[in-house]
Amino acid sequence: MKTSKADRISHHLPEEIIEEILYRLPVKSLLRFKCVSQSWRSLISTKQFVETHLQHSKKIESLTDKRIISTCKNSSKSSPGRLKACSLSSLLTEPVTRAVSFDFFPLNSSRDIVIVGSCNGLISVLVDVCRFFLLNPSTREFKELPDFFTGTTCPKNLGSISGYGFGFDESSCDYKVYAVFTMTTPYDRDVGFPSKSVARVYSLKADSWGVNVFFEDRWTIGQGKFVSGKLHWINYYKTKLKWEIVCFDLTNESFGTVERPSCMEGCYIPRLGVFKGCLCMSFDCALTVGSDILIWNKYGAEDSWSELLSISYLSVFGNSSFTRMFNRVTPLFVLPSGEILFTSGSDFLIYNKKDGCVKQRHTVDFDCDRFREAEAYTESLVSLVPDNIAFF
Known part of the structure; x- marks a missing residue:
């Protein structure tokens, strides 16, 4: 034989x-x-191999299995939204890196595509306002989630998905998608207040959306940032002109708040992010005409916020680009050299903490007019089949 x-x-x-x-x-x-x-x-x-391989990939400094995923759209109304990706190593070594579209499932949308979140190599996206997908770009698996509106009395045409997030519940070894549908009347749209919100959680194991979770009177707008088993948003009270960090625990499906930094005077409303597995916060400062990024080093510990970096917009864009200064500054990845890759608008830049120098790196060709967002993720073998989900 x-x-x-x-x-x-x-x-x-x-x-x-x-x-x-x-x-x-x-x-x-x-x-x-x-x-x-x-x-x-x-x-x-095997589950054991998938888990060990992913944990090893997260720890090593190699860029081989690190990728950047982004959403983009051309300015034409008839142009479909697209989801694209490129390798992080190509971004850093090639003069121009061409991002490639995902061609393994019918994702092209007549409207914008939104990244709901990424976790352990899996990506969740929102397509055409109300269709949710899970996919693993590495293994080319994909799954469309059941209709969010099944079992509800919400009319799709009187509102939209306003808040969302994706993460992993370690207690049940389950991937979950959180979504809020905000229903509005013509009057509510004029004054900017929602009349009714329905929040639900999808379980990959059960392959279904749960009942409406206790929402309290909090707004969870945009993408929730997943850290330590919880999704996080900035909640801004217009009537009180103040903000707080709210979180949603994927295990017990309840809301809470987390500590906010004390040194936030003279700053605009911050933006949340995830950096090296920690919650981080970036905010523009009018006094310094720049952006500061803080990182929460130990989740749940008091006084654990510290400055990660401070960037002067003038040093990045120059005096002639003032209109570009207030683009989002989002840290993506720490390079083996210790330098930090971040985005500002559609630009990919690198910051050297030792000399405080910011330099623009090679361009990514997304072949589109409107660049929306970008995230870094680690390729994995994690399956979308519930019985094959590994514990992390």
Whole structure:
């Protein structure tokens, strides 16, 4: 009986050594190696292997399995919204990196596509206002979620999905999508207040949306940032001219608040982000004509906010680009050199903390007019089949 090359290798190397080698390979290679032999296919498909491989990928400094995902759209009303991605290593090494569209499922939308969130290599997106998808770009799996409005009395044409988020509930080993539908009347739209909000949570294990969660009187607008099992938003009270950080716990599906930094005088309303697994906050300062980024080093600990970096817009854009100064500044990734990759509008820039120097890096060709947002994620083998979800 003829043996495969993989089987011959297995005879010479202990199984644990083979596993250690495979853990260090990129997802693209592992998908190919599943065809080498039945034993390798079985190994690479196990929950234990998927979990260990992802944890190893998060820790190492290699950029091989790190990618940037973005949404964009051309200015034409008939132009579809698109979801594109490029490798982080290409972004840093090539003069111009071309982003490629996801072609493994029918995602093109007549309206904008919104990134709901990313977690462990999985991406959740909102298409055509009310259709939610989960996908793993690395394995080319995708899944359209059940209709959000099933079991509700909300008319789709009288509102929109106003808040959303995606994350992993470790207690139940389940991926969850949170969404809020805000229903408005013509009068409410004029004055800017919602008349009714319905918030629901989708469970991948159950493959269904739960009942309306207790919403209290809080607004969760836009994407919730997932950190430590919770989604986070900035909640701004127009009537009181103040803001707070609200969070939604995916385990017990309840709301709460988290500590806000004390040094926020003279600043505009901040924006939340996730950096190195920690909650971070960026805000424009009128006094310095720049942006400061704070990071919450230890979740739940008092006085744990510290400054990550402070960027002068004049040093980045110059005096002639004042209209570009108040674009969003979002940190994406720490490079092996210690420099920080961040975005401002559609620009990708690198900040060196040692000398305080900001330099623009190579351009990404998104082949579109309107760049909306970008996120960094790590490629993984995580499956969308509930029985194959690994625990993290």
